[in-house]
Amino acid sequence: MLRGDEQISQFTQPANSVNNGNDYTTSWDITVDDSIRTWSKDTRTTITVSYAVPAQTNGPCAVPDPLGQVDCSGSFRMYYSDEGGEPGDVYANFPIYVSITDPDSNLGxxxxxxxxxxxxxxxxxxxxxxxxxREEWMTGEISEEKEPFDINTWASNSVEKINPLIWVPSSIELTRNSSKEWRKGGDLTSNKTRRIVTLCIMYFAQGLPWGFASVVFAAYLVDNGTSAAEIATLFATVALPWTFKWIWGPVVDAVFIEKYGPRRQWILFAQTGMALSLGSLMFIPDLNGQIELVTRILFVHNIFASLQDVATDALAVEILQPDEVAKVNGFMFAAKRGGIIVGGAALGVLITKIGITGVIAAQLALLLLIVFIPLTLREKPGVKLFPWSKVDAILVDTENNEAINEEEEESLTPWADEAEFRVAKNVGYNVSATNVSITAFFVITGLCIWFIGFAVDVFTIDWKVGAVFSSFTSPIAYISLGLALLLFLIQLVMKNSDDESNESKLPEITNPFSILSIGSRNTVARTSFYLVKAFSIKSALLLIGLCLLSELYVxxxxxxxxxxxxxxxxxxxxxxxxxxxxxxxxxxxxxxxxxxxxxxxxxxxxxxxxxxxxxxxxxxxxxxxxxxxxxxxxxxxxxxxxxxxxxxxxxxxxxxxxxTWSKVGGTQFTAYMSLFNLSGVFAYGLTARMISIFxxxxxxxxxxxxxxxxxxxxxxxxxxxxxxxxxxxxxxxxEWVEEDPDTDLGERPEWWTAEDLEPSTS
Structure with missing residues (x-):
């Protein structure tokens, strides 16, 4: 046996020296070591067999279609063919596995x-x-509120919890009470069982497509010849909507029809989009051959999935009581993992029985079934399920409403009393003002134009319309930001000049946000002020860097x-x-x-x-x-x-x-998570480059x-x-001592003030 010009192994067996010249089955024992275990893809491996007479097997194992009754299994087989001339040729089939780590297969x-x-x-x-x-990790004292860990107490409690005589009756009673409360009906804010089950099912729906795409579908593509670089491109593309899901936060909060529930309608819209985009995969005859189209469809599918994630988080913040946030978030996280298991393991087993199209159909059926949960449940009192539905009467306390309005009026301009965070204060003033400095005008205009062009470019993937649109918006945005920087420097020089005549301010012009109503503009200003202030502390800024670097290894x-x-x-x-x-x-x-x-x-x-x-x-x-x-x-x-x-x-x-600051909890925390996703997207883009170098x-x-x-x-x-x-x-x-592990937004009961618990009338 030769690999190129190198002889790896040799076996000599004269055909006529044994068994009186009749057919003879022999064995060639080849030592499998580092030299024989692997070959590079382009190395020619030759097996030379010398016989005195033409050799034959008991039956032809011809390539590629051996006879049905012939056993052609095994690692190595020889067969005789008279098609190659006289007296005939002996061919050998030997499976050669190309090692991805063998030095010869990684030349260069x-x-x-x-x-x-x-x-x-x-x-x-x-x-x-x-x-x-230095920080005395090992010698630090345990808080008085935490009891020292005792192995005997822990073991006793654990045995008690796993005792069937204790947990089985408790579980049955809990199930009975929960079922009874579910049948009582009511909206999600007043029915604990309904809101917990609803949120868990929503999170299950988020885990289901991710388990399918990241495990089952990826393995299917690899098994059908898709390269690691193409898989990396697929992963990077489908993860992109999750990177920019923070875009949906302001949209979900601002755009809705109040009478149908602000969160419920977005969840229904997102789940419907998930089902339609997933179902379209069933109409593609060759998923592996049309990987680019499949990638685009999965990208759209994950746009809707990320929208559902933001809407569900907003729903959770709205309907969960302060004393159940941590516990319910634990259930929700477990439900999401359950969705990943079903989408990854259960559907992965079914693929061998019903094929990839059948697996997609099964997942589609589950998503359509889940749609009925938010479709039939009221989000809060006073909302309608459908246009023809009746609305229960709601009693309103006028005095309380007046007090609430007064409190809201006092907090309309929180930047007015800000003394420490000057950047956040300036942002609040500039966004809310009717007229702004010309520097602020160009900053706002440049950022808005860039954001619009970037969003269009991202959400059209690699279609030409996105690139063409971005080619127009990006230069305009950069020019606006460049002018803003130039004007800022001019203003700085004027401010520091000794000539008092130069101390006049630059002219003010109309705020681009003036096209919004006063209420909407103040809402944007407050959010911008709180967000800039939240990211102004040192640890929050460092955490941004950590988010961008933490997933490079993926x-x-x-x-x-x-x-x-x-x-x-x-x-x-x-x-x-x-x-x-x-x-x-x-x-x-x-x-x-x-x-x-x-x-x-x-x-x-x-x-x-x-x-x-x-x-x-x-x-x-x-x-x-x-x-x-x-x-x-x-x-x-x-x-x-x-x-x-x-x-x-x-x-x-x-x-x-x-x-995360509770004032902008959803936006800031979603921004952190989006940066984590951005790091992963960038890392997947490195895969092809890395395997070409290493x-x-x-x-x-x-x-x-x-x-x-x-x-x-x-x-x-x-x-x-x-x-x-x-x-x-x-x-x-x-010194801060945590009483409970942080889960979703870390909002434990002691964090909530009377102002936070008052309903909003805006």
Whole structure:
């Protein structure tokens, strides 16, 4: 056996020296080592067989269609053919697996050894140890409000909770009471069971398409020949709407028909769009051959999915009571994970029985079924389900309304009393004023034009209309911003000039926002003021950088698809069942455990340790390269990796909630999440470039090193700064002690004031 000019193995068996010259079946034992295990794609491998007489098998295993009764399975087979001349030729079929890590298959690529990861890992570990020593992680006293951890008490409570004699009757009673309350009816604000179940189902609907797209559909495409680079493009495209979902926040808040429920109508619109876009995939005969069209459709599908996410979060903020926010958000998160499991594992198993079209139809049926939940439930008192529906009478307390209006009037211009955050104050004044300086005019105009052009370009993907429209808007926006910068410098020079005659202000012109009503303009001004003020503190600014850098390592994810489906030989159904099933459970338990750890030891501390451990877990995939074909071992690895990632990411999300100001909770927190998504989109765009430079193992090491950036960024972030500076819940000489783990927006009951609990009349 030769690989190019190199002889790898040799086996000699004269045909007429055994069995009296009759047909003889023999075995060729080839040692599988590093030289024989893999070949590069373009290397010619030759098997030379010499016989004294033409050799034949018991039956022809001709390529490509062997006889039905002939067993042509196995790794190696020979067959005789008389089509190649006299006295005949012997052909051999030997499956050659191209290794993605073999040096010969990565000619011209950079190969990095494990030391590329080990050295920075040890350096960051020492740095983290020094930080823990300086901040006294191990010697810090436990708060008086938290009881010291006792293993005996914990074990006793755990045994009691898992005792069927205790939890089974409690579960039955809880189910009975919940069913009874559901049948009572009423709107979501007055029926606890209905609002919890509704929100959980909405989050389940969000997880369902993501599990399908990221596990089942991706594995299907890889199995049908789609490259890792194309998968990366698909991932980057479908994740793009989630990156810019903050666009929907102001739209959902401002555009609605009050009598039909402000949130419910957006949820119905988004779910209908999700169903229609997903159903259109069933009319594409060759999903793999028309990957560009499929990518566009999934992009539109995720536009509606991101819209539903924002509308559902807004609904949750509106209908949840202060004392149930944390608990219900835990249920909602678990429901979303359940949707991912169903979309990834359950549908992945069905694909072998009903095909990809059948799986899409099954998911479509589930989405249409979920639509009936918001369609038949009232959001709050006074809203109508349909135009012909009756509305219950609502009693209004005139005196309370007057008091509310007075309070609202006092808070219409919060920037007027602002003394510390000057930038936020100027933003509030300039957005709300009828006339603004010419500098502010060009700033507002430039940003609005850029935003409109950018939005059109993003949401038309790569269609020409978006590029053409952006080609006009971008130069205008840049010119406006450039003029604003020039005028600002002129104004600065005039202000600092000793000549008093130059102290006159630049002329004022009409505010571009003056086309809005006074109420709408003040609403935009308040939101802008609060948002700028929220991002003005140091830790919030640093968190922006962390969000943009924390997911750079995910460019490795498309590579893992190729590793497990092609190199390790996992079938799409097997991959979907493992990664979309048991691995998701590992991540879920990691998030639950991470929340408990973050509550006890602090989200920042646990996140730092968690991301350092995640970096090691990511690098371990490259360490285990010789064992990639060991299904059991790799399954255990994936579960552990997901568990660690769950711990790290739940604490980062909780930290983001801690650094979110309640005045702009939805907008600021959504902005953080959008920046996380933007980081992932950028990382997926790096995949093709990375695999063109590095071999797969080296690319994995690079991803593991990038994982540790988050650890370094967290060193400079103070998780209590927003609570201390903006919320006023912590004095400078006090230490924050979390009572409950942060979940959605971190709005625990003690955060709510009487003003927050009053209904809005705007």
């Amino acid at each position: 690529k950079t190969s990095l050894g494990p030391m590329f990861f080990i050295i920075p890992f040890l350096a960051v570990t020492l740095l983290l140890g020094w930080i823990s020593y 460019f490795v994810i498309p590579i893992t698809f190729d590793i497990f489906v092609n190199d390790a030989g996992w079938s799409p159904a097997k991959y979907s069942g493992i990664v979309g099933g048991i691995v998701v459970f590992g991540g879920m338990f990691g998030q639950i455990f991470g929340g408990l750890l973050g509550d006890r030891y602090g989200t920042r501390r646990v996140a730092m340790v968690g991301f350092l451990a995640l970096a090691l877990a990511n690098a371990t995939l490259a360490f285990l390269e010789p064992l990639w074909t060991r299904t059991t071992l790799m399954t255990i690895f994936l579960i552990i990796q997901a568990f660690i990632a769950g711990i790290a990411w739940i604490c980062i999300i909780s930290l983001s909630m801690r650094l 071999d797969y193992s080296s690319a994995i090491y690079v991803g593991a090193v990038l994982t540790m950036i988050t650890v370094i960024m967290l060193i400079f972030i103070d998780e209590t700064e927003t609570d201390r500076v903006l919320e006023g819940r912590i004095l400078d000489d006090e």
